[in-house]
Amino acid sequence: MRLVLMGLGVVGKAFLRMLVEKAPELRYKYGLNPTLVAVSDSRSSLYNERGLDPRTVVDWKSRKGSLSGLIDEVDLRGADLVREVEAEVLIEATPSNFRDGEPGLSHIKAALNTGKHVITANKGPLALEMPALIEMFRESGLRLLFSGTVGGGTPFVRFVRSCLIGERVLVIRGVLNGTTNYILTRMEMGISFEEALTEAQRLGYAEADPSNDIDGWDSAAKLVILSNLAMESDVTLREVEVSGIRGVEISRELLSWGKTVRLIASADKSGLRVRPEVVERTDPLAVSGAMNAVSFFTEHSGRHTLVGKGAGGEETATAILRDLVELKMSLSGVSSCS
Numbered sequence: 001m002r003l004v005l006m007g008l009g010v011v012g013k014a015f016l017r018m019l020v021e022k023a024p025e026l027r028y029k030y031g032l033n034p035t036l037v038a039v040s041d042s043r044s045s046l047y048n049e050r051g052l053d054p055r056t057v058v059d060w061k062s063r064k065g066s067l068s069g070l071i072d073e074v075d076l077r078g079a080d081l082v083r084e085v086e087a088e089v090l091i092e093a094t095p096s097n098f099r100d101g102e103p104g105l106s107h108i109k110a111a112l113n114t115g116k117h118v119i120t121a122n123k124g125p126l127a128l129e130m131p132a133l134i135e136m137f138r139e140s141g142l143r144l145l146f147s148g149t150v151g152g153g154t155p156f157v158r159f160v161r162s163c164l165i166g167e168r169v170l171v172i173r174g175v176l177n178g179t180t181n182y183i184l185t186r187m188e189m190g191i192s193f194e195e196a197l198t199e200a201q202r203l204g205y206a207e208a209d210p211s212n213d214i215d216g217w218d219s220a221a222k223l224v225i226l227s228n229l230a231m232e233s234d235v236t237l238r239e240v241e242v243s244g245i246r247g248v249e250i251s252r253e254l255l256s257w258g259k260t261v262r263l264i265a266s267a268d269k270s271g272l273r274v275r276p277e278v279v280e281r282t283d284p285l286a287v288s289g290a291m292n293a294v295s296f297f298t299e300h301s302g303r304h305t306l307v308g309k310g311a312g313g314e315e316t317a318t319a320i321l322r323d324l325v326e327l328k329m330s331l332s333g334v335s336s337c338s
């Protein structure tokens with residue numbers, strides 16, 4: 001299976017390292033022999049139809065910060081590269097952009113138009129155009145897989161797709177952003193929002209521009225993806241009511257009543273919203289630190305809650321690998337959803 005990888009940051013590099021480490025296991029267990037034929041970061045691209053060495057790519061990128069200077073460097077970039085390369089699968093790991101979905105959206109559409117399956121960790125294109133993309137992929141017979149977009153390596157997406165078959169999800173409630181959860185957990189311990197944010201940035205939980213996390217947009221994008229999948233809705237980010245955690249306070253009094261505050265993303269028949277909510281400290285959603293948790297309230301089997309690390313390069317790379325194995329199995333006529 002020939003792969004083109006767009007984005008060689010934390011997730012892209014972890015994915016290539018994992019391809020090297022797990023090559024024997026992938027071959028032996030699943031008959032999967034992925035070959036990286038093209039890769040691109042924001043400024044440079046490599047292409048070799050006979051295959052690139054993932055280890056060399058990661059080492060070079062880690063040392064030089066770009067792919068320039070490697071023997072397989074080509075002038076093609078972005079959607080042109082995706083269109084031109086002979087490959088079966090696009091792995092999309094460029095930054096999530098909630099304004100226009102670019103550059104990921106163009107990469108995904110270029111893959112679709114040239115007969116490539118897509119595995120994406122990038123949630124921007126799905127948050128903005130998921131219903132249309134799902135429809136286009138369905139019509140084309142190609143697969144669009146996105147386990148890594150929600151929950152990092154925690155299989156929220158796979159849980160809905162595989163384990164809730166035949167069940168109806170009535171309500172989703174979740175803590176879907178580790179950065180804000182870390183900040184709220186530290187605020188419970190008595191430090192201010194600003195101090196907690198600075199600490200989160202120092203520890204690498206929050207980006208230099210933390211607004212997508214703090215203002216709730218990252219949670220909203222993930223909620224859109226889960227809601228469309230679990231509740232068969234057709235929504236985009238525009239339909240989510242969003243408020244973040246700026247200005248939130250967690251009083252001693254509230255804590256003494258056994259309650260706290262979490263940034264809750266919820267979907268039910270009245271709509272989708274992300275907002276800080278008071279929750280019981282014993283609620284399964286009152287997770288600590290950078291953890292994520294999602295509860296699916298179903299018609300017949302009650303409440304199911306999954307808890308796990310919501311982010312991380314390696315964690316997200318495992319989700320991409322999981323999708324790759326699923327793709328291989330589905331192309332071979334084997335269902336992984338049983």
Ligand SMILES: NC(=O)c1ccc[n+]([C@@H]2O[C@H](COP(=O)([O-])OP(=O)(O)OC[C@H]3O[C@@H](n4cnc5c(N)ncnc54)[C@H](OP(=O)(O)O)[C@@H]3O)[C@@H](O)[C@H]2O)c1
Binds near residue numbers: 011065095096122123
């Ligand atoms: N990190 C996580 O824990 C995590 C978890 C779940 C999902 N995700 C999602 O996974 C995606 C990647 O995350 P990340 O943490 O790896 O981000 P990152 O470290 O910022 O890396 C982004 C990569 O995309 C490249 N890029 C930017 N514009 C590009 C373009 N036009 N064409 C090709 N490459 C381009 C960047 O190039 P340069 O190297 O040249 O800057 C960089 O290599 C994001 O959408 C993110 O939301 C991340």
